[in-house]
Amino acid sequence: MTAGYPFSAVVGHDDLRLALLLNAVHPAIGGVLVRGEKGTAKSTVVRGLAALLPAVAVVEGCRFSCDPAAPDPACPDGPHDGAAATRPARLVELPVGATEDRLVGSLDLERALTAGVRAYQPGLLSAAHRGVLYVDEVNLLHDHLVDLLLDAAAMGRAHVERDGVSVSHAASFLLVGTMNPEEGELRPQLLDRFGLTVEVAAARDVDARTEVIRRRLAFEADPAGFAARWAPEDTALAQRIVTARAALPSVRLPDKELRRIAALCASFDVDGMRADLVVARAAVAHAAWRGAAEVEARDVEAAARLALPHRRRRDPFDEPGIDEEQLQQALRDAEPDPPDPDGGPGSGNSSGNSDVDGPAENGEPAANGSPPGGGGDQAQPAAIPDPAFRARLLSVDGIGEGAPGRRSxxxxxxxxxxxxxxxxxxxxxxxxxxxxxxxxxxxxxxxxxxxxxxxxxxxxxxxxxxESNLVLFAVDASGSMAARKRMSAVTGAVISLLLDAYQRRDKVGLVTFRGDGAELVLPPTSSVEAAVTRLRRLSTGGRTPLADGLLRAHRTLATERLRDSRRRPLLVVVTDGRATVPLRADPVADALRAAGLLAADGVASVVVDCERGPVRLGIPARLAAALSGAHVRLDELSADHVTGVVRAARSAA
Incomplete structure (x- = not known):
């Protein structure tokens, strides 16, 4: 078997390595969600961890990896009286295209059809018991599968009720999910279920990048030799995991640190009590990892850096990460009150230090440094909707065969x-x-x-x-004040749709046309963060190249159709119809011909009429007819009205 890339040989990613090791010491922390751009060694680090985990003693022949010292009394393969065996801890990978029966198990068809008996065929959850369950691109996994595996991870058991089978079995594993935020976010409810989260990015330091290349090329040239050179460091880490696991039950969590944890979580205004429990477990594991007898302030700080960033997000517009100044202030505020002069020495140390567990001689990962939080432009995007400005459910009539989602x-x-x-x-x-x-x-x-x-x-x-759908806005951004007001309303509607779409796995795109041409300012995306960033940069003014805007929308939808022909689109055109930039000779005739192309492709459309003043040419209505779509006026352009129109247009389609 080809040697895997050693865990200790990974350059950087100190927070990620620490988060994984803490979960290896104390799996009840709840796993790790790794967020980062592609090509940042997320999978490499996770796979390297599995080689560090201690070997597992199992009941020989048990498909559910029962511990011989304490077998599961409800094990479907029990009662056990067989011999014990030892095997390496498993790394089980859950592919994005997995089905529910592959995850939780199902009826054993072979035995049912040949022997006529009802029997259970275990799934990946049983294979991952007492090992690592790795889900790459967890944000692309269907929501009901994410719910199932997170329930199992939280309870330590999997419950199967399907195909006439009712089974419950142990499923305790270290859950690790990786994701690229550019491909879409997880719902807040699912984010909260992961114990720790880490943001990873490629190093910008030239020396660090050089070392990454050097080590990777050396590994590819001689995998076995490279692994052998790093074996002492990996062996030392593996032994520390064993030692820390053994010490974990005896680590004391003083009341003052419990109060510090509670005050810290309260200051970040996190929902529920899961954050407090995760920080407490991670702090205990960190103390055990250090070899300490009790939890100190630095353990709480290290745990908070990993457990709170994804829990402070109230909606998709919040920046990920944790604000360093807020964290340090919260830690200072959580310091116990100094005792009176007769009360003896003070207790606890200040936790303002940032050198928590710096790199050690034996490959110990550091916990210093945290994902950047709340950085960047602080200007509010245009027309951020208030809580009442929400999108209604959009759905397409009929039954499609689109990408998995939560809409039509x-x-x-x-x-x-x-x-x-x-x-x-x-x-x-x-x-x-x-x-x-x-x-x-x-x-x-x-x-x-x-x-x-x-x-x-x-x-x-x-x-x-x-299924999920694609909503593409083609927006007239010409003119001055009137167009800016129009753009503000449209931006608010798009943001409302994005809030809903990010939970329902839709894609939303935006084409604007102004001046001499059209621009795809928001390529179809499920990433709310990327969408809001683009929407902040919208500008208005100039003439109205309506035909070019429609043609750009046509090309965009044609490209998306090639990428995924099953995802049904809807085009929302927002314009006053006063086309001033021709493609050939007549700008209005050009726009109507472009609309005909979209209609011929069967694209469901709605035109929002922005025409004002005593003299109205009625071009938006003609455009809607050419598109075979619906036609509404600008004064109906609120989130409620727009989504209502979208629903009507889809019904007509």
Whole structure:
């Protein structure tokens, strides 16, 4: 087997390495979410950790990795009386395209069809028990699967109720998820379920980048030799994990540090009590990792840096990370009151230091430094909606086959089963298959317990779930004050849709046209942070190249159709129709011809009429007719009205 990249050989990423090691010491912390741009060694570090974990003693032959010293009394393979065996801790990877039965397990079809008995086939949760469950691109995993694995991680057990099977088994594992925020965010409810979070980025220091290249090339040239050179450091870390695990139950958490944790979490105004518990567990693990007998202020600070950044986000507009000044002030405010002169020496040390567990001789990762928080331009984006300015649910009539999401009805590989079919479906429909085969058993000469099947008996499941959609705004940004007011309203509507879309896995894009041409200022995206950044930069003024704006929208949708033909689009055109920039000769005729291209592609559309004044040319209405879409006036351009129009247009489509 090819040697993996050693954990100790990773350059930098001190916070990430510390977060993983703390979870290895105390899995009840709740796992690690690793956020960062592509190509930052996220997967490499996670895979390197698995090699450090202690070997696992298991009951020989148990599919659920029961501990011989304390077997699970409810284990589906129990009761156990077999011999014990030892195996390495597993790293189980959950692919983005995994199905629910692959994750939690399902009916054992082979035994059901051949022996006629109901038996359970374990899934990935059972394989990950007492090991590491690694989910790359967790933000792209379907929400109901994320819910399932987070429930199992929190309870330490997996409960399966499906296909006539009712099973509960132990599922205690170190959960690690990685994600690229540019590809979309996790819902706040799911973010909170991860114990710790770390932001990673490629080093900007030339020396550090040089060392990364040097080590990687050396590993690729001789994986075994490279791993052997780093084996002493990895061995030392592995032994520290064992030592810290053994010491963990005896580490004392003084009341003053408990109060510090409570005050710290309260100062960051986090929801619920999960943050307090995670910080407490992580602080205890950090103290055990240091070899200390009790938790100190520096342990609480290190834990807070890792446990609070993702919990202080109230909505997708909040910057990730934790503000260093706020953290230090909160730690100072949480210091116990000094005792009176007769009360003896003060207790505890100030936690304002930042050199928590600096790099040590044996490869110990540091916890100093935190993800940047709240940085960048502090100017508010235009027309940030108030709490009442929310988007209603958008949905497309009919049943599509789009990308997984939480909006419109769709036939897909997930969701509830509607019926069995001989044609296209997703997965085997067991009951339908057995029902199709049952009438023919006598003619097929069945004599035993098994059932005799033929290819023609097989039935597939028709399932109905939810899909995501693409909403593309094409906005007239010409003119001066009137256009700026128009842009403010549209920006508010787009932001409202983004708030909703980020939870429902939609994509939202924005084309603006002004001056001499059109610009795709917001490529179709599910990343709310990226969207808001682009929306802040919108500008207005100049003439109205309406035809060019429609053509740019047409090209954008055509490109998205090539990327994913299943995602159904909606085009929202916001304009006064006073086209002043021709493509050929007549700017209005050019715009109507461009609209015809969109209509020919079957794009559902709505035109928001911004025309004002005593003399109105009625071009927006003609444009809506050319698009075969709906037509509404500008005074209806609020979040409620826009989403209502969108829904009507989709129904018409």
């Amino acid at each position: 009805r769709a036939r897909s590989g997930f969701g509830r089963t509607l019926r069995a079919t001989e044609g296209h479906g997703h997965g085997l429909h067991l009951v339908g298959t057995l029902a199709a085969a049952a009438p023919h058993q006598l003619a097929r000469g069945r004599t035993g317990a098994g059932i005799v099947l033929r290819r023609g008996d097989l039935r597939r499941a028709v399932r109905e779930g939810k």
